[in-house]
Amino acid sequence: xxxxxxxxxxxxxxxxxxxxxADFITLLFIVFLILFSMSAVDAKKFQAxxxxxxxITGSGASLVMPAPGSAAxxxxxxxxxxxxxxxxxxxxQERFEQIKEKMEQYTQAKGLDKNVKINIDQNGINVTIxxxxxxxxxxxxxxxxxxxxxxxxxxxxxxxxxxxxxEGHTDNVPIHNARYPSNWELSAARAMxxxxxxxxxxxxxxxRLSGAGYGEYHPVAPNDTPENRAKNRRVEIMILSSKAAAxxxxxxxxxx
Numbered sequence: 001x002x003x004x005x006x007x008x009x010x011x012x013x014x015x016x017x018x019x020x021x022a023d024f025i026t027l028l029f030i031v032f033l034i035l036f037s038m039s040a041v042d043a044k045k046f047q048a049x050x051x052x053x054x055x056i057t058g059s060g061a062s063l064v065m066p067a068p069g070s071a072a073x074x075x076x077x078x079x080x081x082x083x084x085x086x087x088x089x090x091x092x093q094e095r096f097e098q099i100k101e102k103m104e105q106y107t108q109a110k111g112l113d114k115n116v117k118i119n120i121d122q123n124g125i126n127v128t129i130x131x132x133x134x135x136x137x138x139x140x141x142x143x144x145x146x147x148x149x150x151x152x153x154x155x156x157x158x159x160x161x162x163x164x165x166x167e168g169h170t171d172n173v174p175i176h177n178a179r180y181p182s183n184w185e186l187s188a189a190r191a192m193x194x195x196x197x198x199x200x201x202x203x204x205x206x207x208r209l210s211g212a213g214y215g216e217y218h219p220v221a222p223n224d225t226p227e228n229r230a231k232n233r234r235v236e237i238m239i240l241s242s243k244a245a246a247x248x249x250x251x252x253x254x255x256x
Contacts, residue, residue, distance in 0.1 A: 126236055
């Protein structure tokens with residue numbers, strides 16, 4: 001006898017979609033885990049991550065980040081803008097501002113703020129030291145206490161690798177002796193003595209340094225009182241900006 005085979009309906013697995021769904025959830029979890037671990041958004045790395053997931057998923061344009069122009073993207077840019085700025089290299093102007101702030105804090109703490117002024121202009125930072133902080137009246141030899149001030153201040157000044165220009169100035173009181181025939185020689189000697197001290201003591205590259213003596217001919221105050229004459233007896237240490245240094249380099253050199 002032949003038995004009739006019974007036909008059985010093929011079993012259809014209605015839960016296969018759970019496998020794909022589980023894979024997608026795992027992938028999404030990894031994405032958010034990576035994003036959470038990033039303390040700051042790096043644009044290049046973020047783009048590489050986005051492209052990587054786009055290749056895996058086939059599109060992925062909105063999986064890692066919102067579509068361009070969306071409100072969510074604008075919000076993300078606002079929230080991460082400050083974090084990105086922290087990681088950027090400070091501009092020259094920002095570094096100048098930092099140096100100025102630290103130097104002003106130092107001069108105030110040491111009681112030197114009446115004789116040491118720090119300003120920033122288009123040429124860079126100008127540190128003006130007046131009175132007898134560096135030199136005695138009519139002399140160009142650095143005073144012993146001046147060396148401590150220079151050491152402290154150059155911890156800030158030498159934190160940036162810009163050219164330095166040292167300028168010497170005097171009041172209008174005439175000087176005439178065997179060592180300094182006029183205020184020209186006195187102001188130039190003060191500038192060059194400081195230049196040489198910086199090169200020898202702090203090993204500042206000579207190509208960064210320059211000096212000039214202006215005598216009594218660039219006063220900042222009338223020479224009518226002892227206080228004003230003290231303002232004119234000054235040394236200016238200039239940290240040149242890149243623009244000012246480039247302009248100086250382009251000036252034609254005088255030929256003998």
